[in-house]
Each structure stands twice: as C-alpha cells, then as structure tokens.
Amino acid sequence: MNVNRTSMALKLAGAAALLAVLMITAILLLSEPKAPVAASIPKIDLAEPPMQQMCNTDSKIDLAEAITLQMCKRPLASETPDNGHVFVRVPAGTYSLGEKEHRRNPRHAVKLKAFEIATTETTNAQFARFVKATGYVTDAEKNGEAPSFHEGMMDWEWTPTKGAYWRFPFGPERPGIEDKMDHPVTQISATDAEAYCRWAGVRLPMLDEWEAAARAGSDTLYPWGDEKMPKGKPMANFWQGKTHAKNTMEDGFLYTAPVGSFPPNKWGLYDVVGNVFEYCTSDPMPAWVHSKNACVGRGGSWWCSSGTCSFFNLVDIGQMNRKASFPNQGFRVARDAKK
Ligand SMILES: [Ca+2]
Numbered sequence: 001m002n003v004n005r006t007s008m009a010l011k012l013a014g015a016a017a018l019l020a021v022l023m024i025t026a027i028l029l030l031s032e033p034k035a036p037v038a039a040s041i042p043k044i045d046l047a048e049p050p051m052q053q054m055c056n057t058d059s060k061i062d063l064a065e066a067i068t069l070q071m072c073k074r075p076l077a078s079e080t081p082d083n084g085h086v087f088v089r090v091p092a093g094t095y096s097l098g099e100k101e102h103r104r105n106p107r108h109a110v111k112l113k114a115f116e117i118a119t120t121e122t123t124n125a126q127f128a129r130f131v132k133a134t135g136y137v138t139d140a141e142k143n144g145e146a147p148s149f150h151e152g153m154m155d156w157e158w159t160p161t162k163g164a165y166w167r168f169p170f171g172p173e174r175p176g177i178e179d180k181m182d183h184p185v186t187q188i189s190a191t192d193a194e195a196y197c198r199w200a201g202v203r204l205p206m207l208d209e210w211e212a213a214a215r216a217g218s219d220t221l222y223p224w225g226d227e228k229m230p231k232g233k234p235m236a237n238f239w240q241g242k243t244h245a246k247n248t249m250e251d252g253f254l255y256t257a258p259v260g261s262f263p264p265n266k267w268g269l270y271d272v273v274g275n276v277f278e279y280c281t282s283d284p285m286p287a288w289v290h291s292k293n294a295c296v297g298r299g300g301s302w303w304c305s306s307g308t309c310s311f312f313n314l315v316d317i318g319q320m321n322r323k324a325s326f327p328n329q330g331f332r333v334a335r336d337a338k339k
C-alpha cells in the first residue's frame with residue numbers, strides 16, 4: 001500500500017514538473033519576437049493593380065461604380081459575346097454640352113436616354129476577331145490604297161499608299177500591327193465601323209452621347225481641365241510639336257498608343273481625347289454638314305499638332321467622308337442601356 005502511494009506521488013510530481021516545463025516553454029515562445037508578417041504578403045505593384053481582372057469579369061459597370069475603373073490601367077479583351085468591350089452606363093438625364101457661341105457646337109442642353117459606352121476605343125484585336133468571323137473587307141482594301149503619314153511631312157500632308165489598310169496602317173513596307181493588338185484599330189472608314197457594330201450588336205455613339213460621356217460632368221475643354229498639358233505633363237496621346245516636322249514625344253508615343261495608356265476621365269472612359277479620332281452618328285446630321293457622304297467624329301488624335309488639328313478637345317466636332325480611311329481615325333462603340 002505504501003509502495004503504491006509512493007509511486008502515485010512520484011507520478012504526480014513528474015506530471016507537475018512536465019507541466020511546469022511546458023508552461024515555461026510556452027511563455028518563452030510567446031515572448032519571442034514574431035517574424036514580420038508583412039514579409040509573407042505579396043507586394044502590390046500599383047502600376048499593374050490586381051483590379052485588372054475585374055475589368056474583364058463584368059462587361060457592364062454602373063456609373064456609380066465607374067470610379068473603380070480608374071484602377072484598371074488597361075481593360076483586358078476577352079471572348080465575351082460583346083467581343084471584350086467593357087461598358088460604362090450613362091444614366092438618362094439632361095446634359096449641358098457645347099461651348100458658348102461655338103460655331104459648330106454652341107452651348108445646348110440635351111435630354112438623353114440611358115445608354116452604355118465602351119471605356120476604350122475599339123482595338124486591333126477586337127477588329128481582327130470581326131474580320132476572322134465574317135471575312136469582312138474594308139473600304140481601304142477595296143480601294144487598294146489609303147493615306148499614310150510619317151514624321152517630317154508637311155502639315156496636312158498625307159501620302160496615298162498602296163496596300164495600306166488596318167493590318168498595315170502605313171503600308172506593307174512599314175511595320176504592321178502584329179505587336180499592336182491592344183492599339184486602336186485605324187484605316188477603317190465609318191462604313192467599316194458600322195459593319196463592325198452590326199456584327200458585335202452595338203452601335204456608334206451619337207454626337208451628344210459621346211460628349212456627355214466624355215465630359216463626365218465636367219465643363220472644361222479637356223477631361224482633366226482647361227490646360228492642354230497641366231504642369232507640362234501630357235494627359236493623352238497627341239503630337240508634341242508645333243508642326244509635323246518633329247514630334248518631341250513627351251507623351252511617349254509617336255503614333256497610336258495602347259488603349260488605356262493615359263488616365264481615364266471621371267467616369268472611367270479612356271482616350272476620349274487623343275489617340276484616335278472617334279466616329280459618331282447624328283440624326284439628323286448637324287446643319288453645317290452639307291454632304292450626304294459625310295460623317296462626324298470627336299476628340300482629335302495622335303496626329304494633332306498644335307499648329308494643325310484643332311479637334312483635340314471635348315468641344316470641337318470634325319467632319320469626314322464616310323468612305324475615307326486614315327491612320328488616325330477609329331471608333332468607340334455604344335449601345336442602348338438594358339432596362
Ligand atoms: Ca503622341
């Protein structure tokens with residue numbers, strides 16, 4: 001009996017000692033400095049935010065949410081039924097557009113139904129899918145030539161170039177679009193743009209729709225204010241230089257730039273000013289358009305030097321031939337808002 005008691009006492013003492021050792025070890029471990037948690041968190045590169053993926057998952061973004069698009073440097077194209085277009089919904093309302101006493105676009109209020117407009121210009125990748133699916137032949141291809149351009153030419157000079165079309169905007173002797181699939185498609189006429197729209201189930205924006213969306217509530221000459229280059233910084237892709245003799249390229253691009261290379265407007269639309277001129281429709285056409293073969297366009301382009309193109313803003317409206325193609329003309333799509 002005494003032996004058993006002694007054995008039990010020894011076991012209890014051993015367990016107590018073990019417990020004490022474990023507690024001391026735990027206290028020591030808890031008091032050890034922890035490894036920095038931040039070291040295990042992947043570094044987020046703000047230049048390429050993870051929000052990019054979001055641009056690709058929701059093709060319709062409400063106006064209230066459009067601000068989130070500002071995080072998307074470059075919406076990604078996808079094989080969605082609408083061919084990868086990402087839309088911003090512009091609500092129905094009365095919009096104040098134009099400029100006081102402007103010759104073509106005087107100040108006016110316009111009542112618009114709700115509509116959706118693409119956040120970027122239509123890209124070479126998107127147009128290539130259209131051509132692949134339909135075998136469509138553009139006006140430039142039918143003509144066998146289109147106007148081309150290079151740095152050093154005279155202002156307003158364009159060279160008719162055999163074999164220039166959307167795959168080779170400056171002709172087959174110069175690089176094509178192989179590594180520019182995220183650039184806006186060019187060398188397509190307004191007729192070509194409308195054919196694309198029919199295939200993709202979208203349409204061109206009307207003049208007033210384009211301006212309402214491009215203004216995003218602002219009353220300034222450019223989406224970012226009234227200064228063309230605030231603090232000397234280009235906010236869009238245009239021609240830096242008084243003439244076309246030399247492009248000093250402060251914005252980094254001699255010709256087109258990948259869509260979405262510059263900050264968007266307040267509603268998440270990229271390149272409304274600059275990069276490529278954007279075809280619009282109007283019904284009826286403005287009174288100053290006298291030819292039935294004419295169409296209208298907005299926003300200016302990479303070609304706009306300070307001494308030539310005056311359309312690089314939110315107010316001016318350009319006029320072009322419906323069948324003409326240029327390496328600085330493209331389009332952005334729109335569609336009626338779903339109920
Ligand atoms: Ca440029």
Ligand SMILES: [Ca+2]
Nearest residue numbers: 271272274276
């Ligand atoms: Ca543009």
